[in-house]
């Protein structure tokens with residue numbers, strides 16, 4: 001396809017149906033039902049090199065044909081960088097009508113951006129997955145799934161790369177919340193914005209979600 005990989009490069013992953021489709025690893029073995037010439041159906045284990053590029057086969061493999069915009073990634077690609085690039089697009093394109101999509105797409109982008117800049121904390125892969133899980137199926141249009149599926153699948157399929165960029169210790173708990181009564185009575189309550197909480201900075205995480 002399209003001239004193949006550059007010389008010396010190995011296939012790492014494929015996103016078969018546009019950036020919202022779930023990513024498939026090159027070394028994955030997929031179990032697909034294949035129709036035989038006599039009409040019987042058998043289950044066969046195949047690699048992504050052999051997967052038929054049709055709607056049913058890609059859906060059975062856990063992804064989709066989607067827009068048909070195939071993205072091929074070779075072994076020079078950093079998967080956190082790739083996901084951040086995708087997240088940036090969806091965070092920008094969300095229309096903002098539904099809270100899970102509006103907030104979640106931006107949170108996912110901020111986290112992958114922080115991971116790329118060396119501030120990833122241990123909890124980040126889990127947080128990314130949780131945000132994705134709480135967007136998909138909770139919005140009024142399919143953009144919710146479109147922005148959640150890349151994060152869900154990248155974190156699941158490339159855990160080692162995400163863990164490698166999430167090495168900082170967990171930041172300390174955020175300052176306690178105050179009741180409205182305490183806020184009226186207590187003049188000395190700190191008004192430092194949570195986004196600049198020094199605890200997070202001490203833990204090496206510049207900026208928070």
Ligand code: SF4
Nearest residue numbers: 095097098101139141
């Ligand atoms: S899911 Fe659709 S309607 Fe809702 S905020 Fe996202 S783009 Fe807008």
